[in-house]
Amino acid sequence: MKIFWVLLRKEMRELTRNYKMIWMPIVFILFGLTEPLTAFYLPDIINSVGDLPEGTVISIPTPSSGEVLLSTISKFSTFGVLIIVLGFMGMIAGERKSGNAIMVLVKPVSYTAYIYSKWLAAFVLVWVSYGLGMISSWYYIQVLFNGIGFTAFVHGFLVYGLWLTFILTLVVFFSSLVKTPGPAGFFTIGIAIFLTFVSGYMTRTLKWSPGQLPSYVNEIILHSTWPDHLTGTIILTTIFCLAILLISPPIYKKKDLI
Known part of the structure; x- marks a missing residue:
């Protein structure tokens, strides 16, 4: 356990040294700031930059607070997921390729401690970055719009955070499975897209799929309700994450010995 905490501190220092601890929260x-500010000031922006005939009146319906927050989450679903994948796909594969992994693992360090310390460091950074982004969006929604219920916000925040945790766990798994960062990112993004598409198409058959989490967040934010199958989806997604983390060290060790 002592070795694990030593490795975790090393990983946190590494995230600071390569500036991920700085640029990822900023992004x-x-x-989080862009969506509520853009939604509120969009008519003024169009009037100021648009080359429109005199007397033209632009009427843009004001979106609801829930719609603005979901627009922020949609940004996280595209650019946020991409940042997580690109930021961590080389966490293990990159060190294996450069030879740094061998320098660590020849010491009395278990593969389990090595991988789990990396996952936990990335987990902390992702949740801090995601949390700051959501709080920024929520604050400006409260200021510029009618506001959104705190309970619905917290529920949506936690549920979507689980989806990002699932993506991160996939990144770590594939990074331990392959020897170069590129395939790890490709497989993770591919699975995320596949799960989202299939889960959206087969809503009844795959009602407990991790890919349903973003759609359940929509219901939470817009209707302030807890979807019927969300509890089962949370449990199953958590089990998937734990199972992936459980099999990652032995698979990495097997690959490392080949």
């Missing part, structure tokens, strides 16, 4: 905060 998520910018995503």
